Amino acid sequence: MSRASTLDLRARLLRAAEAEIAATGPARASLRAIARRCGVSHQATAHHFVDRAGLFTALALEGHQLLLEETQAAIDATPAVGGQRVAAAGAAYIAFAHRHPALFDLMFRPDLLHDDDEELAAARLAHRDLSLANIAAAQERGWGTEVPTAELAVLGWAAVHGLAVLEREQIVSVLYPEVDVDSILRRVVHVLDALG
Numbered sequence: 001m002s003r004a005s006t007l008d009l010r011a012r013l014l015r016a017a018e019a020e021i022a023a024t025g026p027a028r029a030s031l032r033a034i035a036r037r038c039g040v041s042h043q044a045t046a047h048h049f050v051d052r053a054g055l056f057t058a059l060a061l062e063g064h065q066l067l068l069e070e071t072q073a074a075i076d077a078t079p080a081v082g083g084q085r086v087a088a089a090g091a092a093y094i095a096f097a098h099r100h101p102a103l104f105d106l107m108f109r110p111d112l113l114h115d116d117d118e119e120l121a122a123a124r125l126a127h128r129d130l131s132l133a134n135i136a137a138a139q140e141r142g143w144g145t146e147v148p149t150a151e152l153a154v155l156g157w158a159a160v161h162g163l164a165v166l167e168r169e170q171i172v173s174v175l176y177p178e179v180d181v182d183s184i185l186r187r188v189v190h191v192l193d194a195l196g
Helices: 003-024 031-038 042-047 052-076 084-099 101-107 118-140 149-168 171-175 181-195
Strands: none
Touching: 003 031, 003 042, 003 052, 003 101, 031 042, 031 052, 052 084, 052 101, 052 118, 084 101, 084 118, 084 149, 084 181, 101 149, 118 149, 149 171, 149 181
16 A cells, blocks of 8 residues: 555545544444445554544544634734634634534543543643633733633633533523524623723
């Protein structure tokens, strides 16, 4: 097998894993089903990944890297006024969860990953560092100055992660049809702004 076809199979396995997770959920997605989607035997996956957790770790790494890119792009595209870039980062997180549900589901399932993988840990830390830097820059502009940066980061993450899950499962629209989810982030940012 040529190097090009080997790399192609690796990429195909990752896309097949994403499709299988989307179809069955991360806990039920098996190597056999993923290999079947690629038209190869499940033993062929061993050429690229030690086990299912290895395949899922590589896919979760892609997800964290993509989330980082999309978050940075949203920050860069937003005026540096008050907490607007903080809100933009939160909106990017929710949009990512909506556009990439299988990746999002997998990224936060340490029980299904090689959670001690160095590249995965570095990708998670890169997103954390971006969040901290974004919030610190907003605080330098006078936004949210009464709350420690790390606490704001965790509060913001909890808010956007929860909103992302609730929106994806359409729980908010069923229980609170009158609520515009897009306006929630702006309101959170406004409340935090009042703390400054």
